[in-house]
Amino acid sequence: MISEENIPNNVDLSSDKRLQRALVEWLPNYLDWWRAVGPDGFQEKEIYLRTAISVDTDGWAHFDYVRMPDYRWGIFLAAPENDRKVGFGDFAGQPVWNEVPGEFRNTLRRIIVTQGDTEPASVEQQRLLGKTAPSLYDMRNLFQVNVEEGRHLWAMVYLLHSYFGKDGREEAEELLARRSGDADKPRILGAFNQPILNWLDFFLFTMFTDRDGKYQLAALAQSGFDPLSRTCKFMLTEEAHHMFVGETGVDRMVQRSCELQKSAPDGDVRKMGGIDLPTLQKYINLWFSLSEDLFGGEISSNAADFFSAGLKGRYREDQLPEHKALDAAYSMQVVESGQVVQKEVPLRNAMNEVLRDNYVEDCQRAVDKWNRTAKKVGVEFELQLPSRRFHRQQGIYSGLHFDPAGNLLDEASFSRRKDEWLPSVSDNAYIASLMQQVTEPGKIANWLAPPSKGVNGHPFDFEYVKL
Numbered sequence: 348m349i350s351e352e353n354i355p356n357n358v359d360l361s362s363d364k365r366l367q368r369a370l371v372e373w374l375p376n377y378l379d380w381w382r383a384v385g386p387d388g389f390q391e392k393e394i395y396l397r398t399a400i401s402v403d404t405d406g407w408a409h410f411d412y413v414r415m416p417d418y419r420w421g422i423f424l425a426a427p428e429n430d431r432k433v434g435f436g437d438f439a440g441q442p443v444w445n446e447v448p449g450e451f452r453n454t455l456r457r458i459i460v461t462q463g464d465t466e467p468a469s470v471e472q473q474r475l476l477g478k479t480a481p482s483l484y485d486m487r488n489l490f491q492v493n494v495e496e497g498r499h500l501w502a503m504v505y506l507l508h509s510y511f512g513k514d515g516r517e518e519a520e521e522l523l524a525r526r527s528g529d530a531d532k533p534r535i536l537g538a539f540n541q542p543i544l545n546w547l548d549f550f551l552f553t554m555f556t557d558r559d560g561k562y563q564l565a566a567l568a569q570s571g572f573d574p575l576s577r578t579c580k581f582m583l584t585e586e587a588h589h590m591f592v593g594e595t596g597v598d599r600m601v602q603r604s605c606e607l608q609k610s611a612p613d614g615d616v617r618k619m620g621g622i623d624l625p626t627l628q629k630y631i632n633l634w635f636s637l638s639e640d641l642f643g644g645e646i647s648s649n650a651a652d653f654f655s656a657g658l659k660g661r662y663r664e665d666q667l668p669e670h671k672a673l674d675a676a677y678s679m680q681v682v683e684s685g686q687v688v689q690k691e692v693p694l695r696n697a698m699n700e701v702l703r704d705n706y707v708e709d710c711q712r713a714v715d716k717w718n719r720t721a722k723k724v725g726v727e728f729e730l731q732l733p734s735r736r737f738h739r740q741q742g743i744y745s746g747l748h749f750d751p752a753g754n755l756l757d758e759a760s761f762s763r764r765k766d767e768w769l770p771s772v773s774d775n776a777y778i779a780s781l782m783q784q785v786t787e788p789g790k791i792a793n794w795l796a797p798p799s800k801g802v803n804g805h806p807f808d809f810e811y812v813k814l
C-alpha cells in the first residue's frame with residue numbers, strides 16, 4: 348500500500364522507514380475517514396481531477412479521470428532555499444531550523460494541528476453538495492477542492508509524523524476523530540463547524556474561508572521552522588484554485604442575478620428563480636464575519652509569541668522593510684465604556700489584526716470586481732463587506748452587537764434587525780429550493796451563469812464527471 352507509486356512525494360519516502368511505518372498505520376484510517384465522511388455518493392465515479400506529481404511547474408498539475416478513493420494524495424514540499432535564515436522576530440538572521448526547537452515544540456505542534464484540523468473539517472462540511480451541483484463543471488471543482496483539502500491534511504500529518512514522535516502520531520489520529528459540527532468532538536475553529544447547506548454557502552466559503560487559509564499559510568510560509576515553511580509554500584499553490592472557485596462562483600451568481608433582474612418584467616429576481624443581490628449580501632455578511640474570526644483576537648499575546656519565536660510571520664514578511672516589530676504600535680478601534688475609540692497596541696500583540704488587514708483588502712478587491720460585473724449588466728447595486736466589528740464571535744468585538752456599518756447596538760435592536768443582515772430561515776429555505784442537481788454536460792442551473800472557460804483547456808460542456 349505504501350509505495351512511491353501510490354504516494355507521489357518529494358520527501359524521499361522510499362528511504363524513510365520511520366515515516367513509512369507511520370503512514371502504514373495512518374493511511375487505512377484516513378481512507379476509512381474519507382469513505383465515512385468525505386463526499387457522499389460519487390466515490391465510484393470517474394472525475395476529471397488534477398493530481399500533484401511533483402513540485403515543478405509542469406509536474407504538479409497532472410489531469411486525468413480518477414475515482415476519489417484512488418486519488419494519489421501525496422506529500423510535497425517546495426524546494427529548500429540555500430542558507431535560508433529566520434526572517435523575523437527575536438531569532439532573525441539565524442539559520443532556519445530543520446528540527447523542532449525544543450522550547451517551541453508545543454507551540455509549533457499546536458499551530459500545525461490547528462491548521463491541519465481545518466482541512467478534513469471542510470471536506471466534512473461540503474460532503475452533501477455533490478447531490479445539488481449546478482453543473483458537472485461545478486461538481487468537478489467541488490471534488491477537486493475536496494481531494495486537495497485531503498492532501499493538505501496529509502501535508503500536516505507528514506509534519507506531525509516526521510517531527511513530533513509519539514504525540515505527533517496521536518495528534519494525526521485525532522485529526523481523523525474530530526467531526527465538523529459534532530457536539531462532543533467538534534473541529535477546533537468556529538467557521539469549520541458551521542454547516543455548508545447549499546452552493547451559495549460553498550462559493551462564499553471558498554471565497555472567504557479558504558482565503559483565510561491563504562493568509563494563514565502565507566504567514567506560516569515565513570516560518571523559521573523550514574519544513575513547515577516549505578510545506579505551506581506548496582499548499583498555497585493549491586489554495587489558489589479553491590479561492591478561484593469561490594471568487595468566480597460568486598461572480599457568476601452576480602452575473603446571472605443581474606441578467607434575471609434585467610429580464611424580469613418587475614425586476615423581481617426571485618420570481619425568475621434566481622438569487623437576488625440583497626440575499627447574496629446577507630451570505631457575504633455571514634461568511635465574511637465567520638472567516639474574520641479565524642484570524643484570532645485583535646490583541647493577542649499568542650500572536651506576539653509566535654512572531655517573537657520566528658514561527659509565524661506577517662504576510663510577505665520577506666518583503667517588509669523591518670522584521671523585529673519592536674517599539675512600534677498599531678492603532679485599532681476598541682470599545683470602551685460603550686464607545687468605539689481608537690487605541691494604540693504594541694505591534695507584536697496586533698499581528699492577528701495586521702494579517703486581517705491584508706485579508707480584508709484582498710476581499711474588498713473581489714467585491715469591487717463583482718460590483719463591476721453588476722454594472723456591466725446594467726444593474727445598480729453595490730455589494731459591500733460589512734464592518735469588521737459586525738457579527739464577531741472571537742476577539743474584542745465578540746459579545747457586543749454592531750450593525751454592518753459598524754455602529755454599536757444593544758442586543759434587542761440587533762435581534763430585531765438580524766434578518767435584514769444575515770440569512771434568515773426563509774432565505775435558507777428559498778436557496779434550498781433552488782438547489783437542483785444538473786448533470787447534463789453543458790447545462791447549468793438557472794441561478795448561475797456558466798464560467799468563461801472550462802478546466803485545463805476543455806470547454807464547459809466537457810464531461811467533467813462520468814456519472
Ligand SMILES: [Fe+2]
Nearest residue numbers: 466496499560
Ligand atoms: Fe486547505
Ligand SMILES: [Fe+2]
Nearest residue numbers: 557560586589
Ligand atoms: Fe482550501
